[in-house]
Amino acid sequence: MSTNGPLVKTPVIRYEPEFITGLKNNLPLIVALTVCIVAFSLMAPNFLGAQNFTIILRQVAILAVLANAAAIVLIGGGIDLSLGSILAFSAMTTALTLREFGLNGVPLAIVVGLASGLLAGAVNGLIISHWGLNPLLVTLSTSLGVRGFAHVVSNGRLVSNLPREFTNLMAGDQLGIPTLAVIAGLMGMSVHIVLSHTVYGKAIKGLGSDFTAAAYCGVPVKRYQASTYMVAGVLAAVAGIMAVGRAGSMTPYSYTGIELEAIAACVIGGTLFTGGVGSALGVLLGTLFIGVVRNGLIHVGLETSLLKLVNGSLLVFAVIVDRMRRGEGLRAWLRVVRHTLTKGPGQTRRRDMPSR
């Protein structure tokens, strides 16, 4: 009788906290972020410091909440270009309610703001899930419509004269951390819990990676698809309320185009355009990356008119990173170039060729 143990090796399942896995998945991004911080600290003397870090947190908080909204829709296999408009719309309704009812109206204003976000998200979600229309185009047109309504409710004017206590609280600090960053952190944590630890989060990931398979597994796909847009609408409304508190006033045309930054943050943070993959931690890191790059470039002395150029380039960069992760696009072409240089032209195997 042999004492050598079982013939079939049972695989050892090692428990690893989700947080550590997330850090491992986002290692390239963490390295890039560190490199950026070191480079900017060397180039601009005022960059590294507690004060500037607080400024970056304040600048990035609203974008972080919006990026979480964008991430939920992207993970569910869609895309939402109306987030900036929903932000502006719910910020306008919140600000108008606050101006009307004063400090006593704060809970009402928050409810009104969240409800307007939910409403706009529901319109998106129902049109997209019920008729199966292209989410890019539908949310592009609703972004115009919702932005128009933001103008309509306020007659296109700035809304100010909001209760001081509210704006002081939102623009102030809690234990040395900006309130906005605290809210953003709480939102990020709840999105993380929903995505990683609930059946709903799993169902959404399934929906994003394969719609038909999810339907066969008994997920009520259309309802869940619509719900992603509604959750995104509510999160955009939270961002809108934060924007009102931050500035103490609101115009219907502010935050135009912020949805693209939010999407770029998601994609830099590892959310795939094709759906099904993404994490709240990655979104947080992606947002920080964008915030650090923008702040650092201004410290280095970039013209403000070129900031939009930086945003656009970051978006393209993010998509290329996304394609490289999946081994398509740029990496495949680099493979062809390498094979051509080392083995001569035409020596790339078919399965190594770029897919397009």
Added chain:
Amino acid sequence: MDISLGGITGANVYTRWLGRALSWGEKYSTFMILVTLIVIFSLLSPHFMTTTNVRNIVIRVSIMLVVAVGMTLVLISGGIDLSVGSVAVMSSMIVGTILKDHGISAAPIAILAALGAGALVGLTNGLFIGLFGVPPFIMTMAMMMIARSLAEFIQRGVVPDVPVEFSRFFMTNIAGTVPPLVVIAAVVALAGHLVLSYTVFGANARGVGANASAAKFCAIPVLRYRLALYITSGMLAGLAGIMVVGRTNSANPGALKNFELEVIVGPIIGGVSFLGGRGTMVGTIIGVLIIGIIGNALNLLGIEPYWQMVTQGAIILAAVFLDYARHRKQ
């Protein structure tokens, strides 16, 4: 591609006639929408059918049409180009700045520079889309931000002092009725129609849009077609920028917001599909006319700009529905 299978044999004569009437209605539906809109707006506003207003509409539509021709080609090949508005603004800033600094004698150089900048943007779009596989929507949207940013970088404010001769060249009527601006648009539209309907290039572009991998198996160089089409679209957007300077005699980095949406919706109403492979240049012309007339009428009827924005969103949504309905039938 529209492939007619002929009449259904065995169907009785009434169904056949009904079918013919329906297909006739579908074929000319956009044209009938156009006529209906013209009738409605002439009844609603006494200023609608005046010579000045018609001239305004035609000039506005010709700038849109030049870009829409390029957009039609891109849409038919299965792509989309959202950067055209910003590219037009960028090229108008280039033309305006060069003309202001060097006078009217620099006009050929200014025009070449603007067209070249448009082509360069198109080349970049095409390279990233065709080579690196960035989705067209995202790539051109990023390019929209980049080109707008460059336009603002060239000069922060409006360039007002463009030599008058430049504008006079574009706006003085030929034979007492038609400004050269409109002639340029007509020539571009005609060329686009000929290329799309009567050349191998047009047919192949359609094939790329209908099924890119099938086109690849048919030995169509898909990447080269994508590059050519995006470069065309960028150059035509550059031409539109030149025409804008010719029309307004100034260049404004904040102009033409949401221009790309109007230019996309026009072809879609005219029967071009977001999914690629379908559409004609005649449909595009009618669609752009519809958009131009609606925009003009909303202004004439005194609708507030905010509601115009909502209307624009609703029109795009309607166009998406229309496209969906047309596509589902086939």
